[in-house]
Amino acid sequence: MGPEKRSPGVVILLSIVTCGIYLYYWIYCVSKETKEFLGNDQINPGMEVLLSVITCGIYLIYWFYKYGKLQAEMCQRAQMVVTDNSVVYLVLAIFGLSIIAVAIMQSQFNTIWDNTYYKS
16 A cells, blocks of 8 residues: 545645644645655655745745656656746745645646546
């Protein structure tokens, strides 16, 4: 069994209903799954969440850009067409639309998981 596929809509809904608390849980899970997929020991899921909290979300702007780049690397490793949405995620986060970035990002993760772990 591979990483968890999540519905982008459910991620958004839970993030709104929990006033953003679920978003930090999601960041932790996504960071952990990315670390395991890439085998990158420099990714620290706990530190990602901690920096997001202590900077009152400012670190998240960088996080979205960083994980956009990591997703592109993951696409390459999964032998998929490389999609680098890092600038899109960055712009959405800067303009306070990070919830849209979350939906796009989760959808991309689901595609990566489908091509890697859940092939029929």
